[in-house]
Amino acid sequence: MVNVIAVLSGIVASAxxxxxxxxxxxxxxxxxxxxxxxxxxASCHGARGEGARAWQQPDRRGELPAPPHDSSGHTWKHSDAxxxxxxxxxxxxxxxxxxxxxxxxxxxxxxxxxxxAVITYLKTLWTPKQRKFQREESRRQPFPTGAP
Amino acid sequence: xxxxxRPIWHRPAVVATLLLAGSFAIGSAAAxxxxxxPSAKIVALDFDVDNxxxxxxxxxxxxxxxxxxxxxxxxxxxxxxxxxxxxxxxIPAKSRxxxxxxxxxxGVLRSEDDGRRWNAINxxxxxxxxxxxxxxxxxxxxxxxxxxxxxxxxxxxxxxxxRLMDTGPRAKVVQFVHSNMPGSMQTxxxxxxxxxxxxRSMDCFCGWRDAGALGRPVTAVAYQRAHPKEVYAxxxxxLFFSADGGEHWSPLPSPGHNVSxxxxxxxxxxxAAVSSGGLFRSADAGMTWHRVxx
Numbered sequence: 001m002v003n004v005i006a007v008l009s010g011i012v013a014s015a016x017x018x019x020x021x022x023x024x025x026x027x028x029x030x031x032x033x034x035x036x037x038x039x040x041x042a043s044c045h046g047a048r049g050e051g052a053r054a055w056q057q058p059d060r061r062g063e064l065p066a067p068p069h070d071s072s073g074h075t076w077k078h079s080d081a082x083x084x085x086x087x088x089x090x091x092x093x094x095x096x097x098x099x100x101x102x103x104x105x106x107x108x109x110x111x112x113x114x115x116x117a118v119i120t121y122l123k124t125l126w127t128p129k130q131r132k133f134q135r136e137e138s139r140r141q142p143f144p145t146g147a148p
Numbered sequence: 149x150x151x152x153x154r155p156i157w158h159r160p161a162v163v164a165t166l167l168l169a170g171s172f173a174i175g176s177a178a179a180x181x182x183x184x185x186p187s188a189k190i191v192a193l194d195f196d197v198d199n200x201x202x203x204x205x206x207x208x209x210x211x212x213x214x215x216x217x218x219x220x221x222x223x224x225x226x227x228x229x230x231x232x233x234x235x236x237x238x239i240p241a242k243s244r245x246x247x248x249x250x251x252x253x254x255g256v257l258r259s260e261d262d263g264r265r266w267n268a269i270n271x272x273x274x275x276x277x278x279x280x281x282x283x284x285x286x287x288x289x290x291x292x293x294x295x296x297x298x299x300x301x302x303x304x305x306x307x308x309x310x311r312l313m314d315t316g317p318r319a320k321v322v323q324f325v326h327s328n329m330p331g332s333m334q335t336x337x338x339x340x341x342x343x344x345x346x347x348r349s350m351d352c353f354c355g356w357r358d359a360g361a362l363g364r365p366v367t368a369v370a371y372q373r374a375h376p377k378e379v380y381a382x383x384x385x386x387l388f389f390s391a392d393g394g395e396h397w398s399p400l401p402s403p404g405h406n407v408s409x410x411x412x413x414x415x416x417x418x419x420a421a422v423s424s425g426g427l428f429r430s431a432d433a434g435m436t437w438h439r440v441x442x
Contacts, residue, residue, distance in 0.1 A: 074354035082333060094331025095395060
């Protein structure tokens with residue numbers, strides 16, 4: 001697993017360097033994003049993006065569990081800009097009983113290209129109708145430009 | 149959009165001119181100065197922050213007060229109102245002169261000139277069966293409407309285009325309001341008065357959840373713009389206050405049975421209408437109430 005991640009990290013690192021000149025193809029982004037997802041996200045959000053059990057109700061600590069990213073969830077309702085911000089800056093529900101970020105901040109751990117790659121992978125888990133909705137939401141709120 | 153698909157209605161004084169000009173004018177249903185019987189039910193309240201004015205709506209009429217509810221002037225509405233009845237009114241922030249009226253049968257009407265002329269803005273909605281409407285707390289062009297059996301639609305261009313966002317809470321919604329309470333993933337929250345309590349969602353529509361455990365039909369919900377975690381909810385015989393965005397509720401003295409509409413002004417004044425017809429005002433966060441429209 002570590003070797004796979006290392007190889008994919010190399011791909012993504014190269015992609016980061018090349019991004020300004022030659023954008024990655026969607027297939028390359030999806031492939032890289034899938035690897036990043038399995039490494040960094042799947043333990044909470046599920047290997048297939050199915051989310052934690054009973055994710056709509058607070059758990060014993062009073063925290064909302066990790067939601068699904070597949071078509072059963074609501075990730076597809078968020079614009080690219082919002083998804084990018086949440087991955088980079090983390091998130092906690094305003095009514096959680098704890099103060100910690102239940103969604104950790106990946107700023108400093110995932111580059112701009114890596115963040116875009118993992119979000120691009122998430123889009124493969126949605127229905128065409130959901131992808132269309134999300135594309136329209138992202139028109140006004142696209143991925144940030146110039147972020148590291 | 150053609151004039152025929154988007155008719156303009158005018159007050160009687162200007163109808164003749166517009167008819168000569170070929171516009172599709174329908175005239176006025178609610179004549180200025182029409183007297184409303186005190187027993188008539190107020191169905192909606194809202195407060196114009198920019199003009200410090202209170203609005204109240206009955207089933208088919210709309211009124212404005214610049215004197216904290218002591219004196220009222222009628223705002224003429226088009227005859228199309230008679231196809232249904234008003235359930236919601238909304239005065240968007242930072243948008244002088246703009247009014248919205250909504251209800252099943254006629255959909256959503258918008259005025260840009262304090263109610264002198266009205267446009268229907270239903271194009272893109274699946275039907276005119278609009279159950280509830282709210283404007284965004286801070287974005288004057290953003291509106292939310294609940295269409296019966298379909299869900300909540302959002303417009304970000306003052307009603308020119310609508311988009312289905314969500315099916316809404318599971319329980320039947322009677323009214324909702326957009327709030328600028330912090331902590332949302334997007335720009336704010338929606339609080340809905342439902343048949344089972346207050347329901348709450350961030351305005352990215354990523355899930356409706358019960359706001360606390362009122363566990364009873366709620367007829368109206370309002371919040372304090374200056375302190376948006378302060379939320380008020382009206383049930384059949386009780387009024388409730390929450391200081392934490394709806395997580396916990398405590399009872400307040402109710403101005404009467406069956407509060408049908410609630411609004412809080414930025415200065416902290418609360419107005420409540422009861423279904424028997426009275427309008428009440430509280431200057432102490434709902435602890436005491438005084439009738440203002442007698």
